[in-house]
Amino acid sequence: MTNARRTLRGVLGVAGFLLVMEALGRTGIIDPYLIPLASTILTGAARLLANGEFLSQVGVTLSSCAIGLLLAAAVAVPLGTAMGTVPAVERSLRPLVEFLRPIPSLALLPLAMFLFLSGEQGKIALIVYTSCWPLLINTLYGLRDVDPLAKETLRSFGFGSYDVVRLVSLPSAAPFITTGVRIAASVALIVAVSVELVAGGDGIGVFVTQAASGNRRDVVLAATLWTGIIGLLVNSLLAKAESRLFRWHRARAGEEAL
């Protein structure tokens, strides 16, 4: 199937869903007071684009995510590289990672709020914590996946271990690390909005809470819609960057004809 046709079908699916929702609301099967009409939500969403308050809250959420991701990458990529390169480091850190990783980040929210002076810092700390894991695990697997012969080739020209990591292991693991960034980005957005919803401060979550307290369900849903769209956009931008940057990776995996 061509890309255009695939996109067309996707659009048809979304449009169909909206039409059904609209019809259910208009016929009264779903009370439009409980869940506003699809058209109301869409108009609301369009109107939010001109809402300075909303836009600045989106900016807050996105910048928290960006700062959190950068900090997470600064911690997780070197750590994952060490774990993926030196087996002893992996063996001693693995149990700790496996223990910490499944803890839901929101469970750490009270602790974060207690430890950090501002809510914004606590939120960023939780984003860092949560987005560390996909970055760490992907970096680790990426480095383990490096072809031993590629490393040996470089060694055979007299390069030392540091150069092998820099010139072979990291470039070879880069597609995995980038996938880690993509997964971490969507996780970061979820954590950011969740913390804002629960703990307040600033951001999309706070905007939603305020709209809800004013009983503006249309605004709540419109803002939620935008959050979803932002997540989707970030993901597809990163995915596009991945496939463009790492054409060689797909070529090697045999997904692209020579």
Added chain:
Amino acid sequence: MLEISDLTHSYGAYQALGGVNLTVAEGELVCVVGPSGCGKSTLLRSIGGLLRPTGGRVLVQGRPVEKVPDDLAIVFQDYSRSLFPWMTVADNVSLPLRRRGGDRRSRAAAAVEALEQVGLPAAAGKYPWELSGGMQQRVAIARALAYKPALMLMDEPFGSVDAQTREDLEDLVLQVRRSSGMTIVLITHDIDESVYVGDRVVVLSKSPATVVGDLRVELPEPRDQIATREHPDFVHLRAEVGRLVRGMRSGEPAAAPEAEAASPEQEPAPAAPKA
């Protein structure tokens, strides 16, 4: 250039090398043949400083090999894994030159020159995976050439290409040797190839490997894929090497059925970590 004395190596209880003695003179092209799994790669890795042998001594240019020698390059069999897919062909070729210092421009010039030597001047900007297998192995050879090593080790370099390409690459190695004068040790399991390419053919026994034959190849130069292979000396030498590889004493008739049954190839390969 290269002196190997009493070289032994074991992987746990499995002994791969059982005391190899071999001397290679400056400018020589020596082919090492032996039955599969006989420790040829272990030998090469010991020379290249990639593996610390259990016993014995390897001297490259008079110096004992403790780490990877400075003046040495290795061409591996598996070009697709030994070339870096995220780099262009030119970058792959010039990468090892970073060890030699020099600026980016001189490295790039050396890469272009090496690619011309292997007949691939147009491939510089391409990626390795855009090239055919034979071309990729040419790039790997160019990478070794650009490094201008005194000693080039080749580990089954033509084991993964088709027959036609194989012949072209054999001739490429001969041509490179003529123009650069470097010393080459080429490991192969192909008897014909060893006789066609080598100045000398060294035959290893099955593991634990020792040198069981060392034959000088005196065929008319330049060698030619058709004429050389029908030369009586070629035919004689390949039979000789064949017998040695099969573990028969030289001059013994190859057709003896008993000898055939006892040939090392009939035995299951030992389950040892393959180098």
